[in-house]
Amino acid sequence: MMLSVVDYTAENAALEFVTSLHETGFGVLKNHPIQKELLESIYKNWAGFFASDEKFDYQFNVETQDGFFPITVSETAKGNSLKDIKEYFHYYPWGQVPAELKQELADYYQQANTLAATLLDWVEKHSPADVSAKFSIALSEMIAQSERTLLRILHYPPITGDEELGAIRAAAHGDINLLTILPAANASGLQVQLKDGTWYDVPGDFGCLIVNIGDMLQEASGGYYPSTIHRVINPEGQDKTKSRISLPLFLHPNADVVLSERYTADEYLQERLRELGVK
Ligand SMILES: O=C(O)CCC(=O)C(=O)O
Numbered sequence: 001m002m003l004s005v006v007d008y009t010a011e012n013a014a015l016e017f018v019t020s021l022h023e024t025g026f027g028v029l030k031n032h033p034i035q036k037e038l039l040e041s042i043y044k045n046w047a048g049f050f051a052s053d054e055k056f057d058y059q060f061n062v063e064t065q066d067g068f069f070p071i072t073v074s075e076t077a078k079g080n081s082l083k084d085i086k087e088y089f090h091y092y093p094w095g096q097v098p099a100e101l102k103q104e105l106a107d108y109y110q111q112a113n114t115l116a117a118t119l120l121d122w123v124e125k126h127s128p129a130d131v132s133a134k135f136s137i138a139l140s141e142m143i144a145q146s147e148r149t150l151l152r153i154l155h156y157p158p159i160t161g162d163e164e165l166g167a168i169r170a171a172a173h174g175d176i177n178l179l180t181i182l183p184a185a186n187a188s189g190l191q192v193q194l195k196d197g198t199w200y201d202v203p204g205d206f207g208c209l210i211v212n213i214g215d216m217l218q219e220a221s222g223g224y225y226p227s228t229i230h231r232v233i234n235p236e237g238q239d240k241t242k243s244r245i246s247l248p249l250f251l252h253p254n255a256d257v258v259l260s261e262r263y264t265a266d267e268y269l270q271e272r273l274r275e276l277g278v279k
């Protein structure tokens with residue numbers, strides 16, 4: 001598997017990055033334009049949020065899917081029976097969020113969206129002609145001003161030993177959306193599944209950005225870009241006592257964007273949410 005770290009500022013960055021996405025479903029970037037200080041501040045402030053009971057005032061809205069998802073209702077990955085060991089908050093610019101935490105999330109959301117548009121332009125530019133011909137509109141247009149793009153702040157609590165047998169932080173899954181932008185978390189654990197079924201640690205020190213293809217781009221590209229299965233495993237030894245925070249941005253097309261002959265973005269999403277058991 002060729003999953004090397006691509007220097008965003010290098011001359012051949014776009015081609016290398018898109019090659020990695022095609023071959024592995026993942027790409028890792030260093031020297032990208034998202035501010036590290038902003039990420040550090042978000043991680044710190046949200047560790048505080050998850051540690052306080054204030055979170056229960058932001059219970060998620062079933063219809064609109066914004067707000068806090070406690071560990072008791074956390075997702076069950078498609079095809080899995082155990083719940084993940086995680087709690088999370090869904091931020092949308094129009095959704096609920098504690099006032100004192102809003103500005104930096106809005107800043108991050110904006111920076112990451114801008115970067116995502118550039119990366120989608122890279123994908124478009126370096127796709128074979130028969131693949132780009134399938135896209136109903138430019139990929140970066142699909143997500144432009146989309147109200148559906150979701151920033152998830154994830155908190156994986158320390159492992160206590162009381163977890164359900166076999167449960168892990170995030171069971172093997174593919175992402176539903178077009179593309180996911182994920183700053184390297186404050187702890188390891190993210191793995192991708194190779195074609196032979198074995199698991200491989202995603203490289204990336206703090207400061208790297210991990211990007212992966214979601215099911216919607218796999219669908220739209222006729223499978224040329226694979227939505228690779230990934231998971232987050234539990235820590236061992238000393239690290240059990242540490243929680244883990246991560247911050248994936250799930251780029252979602254506008255609802256009426258045509259993904260393929262079979263689906264619009266909205267039809268695809270509704271089908272997947274039902275399968276996840278959160279809707
Ligand atoms: O926490 C991580 O590193 C990955 C989370 C993830 O894959 C997801 O929420 O879809």
Ligand SMILES: [Fe+2]
Pocket residue numbers: 173174175230
């Ligand atoms: Fe994921």
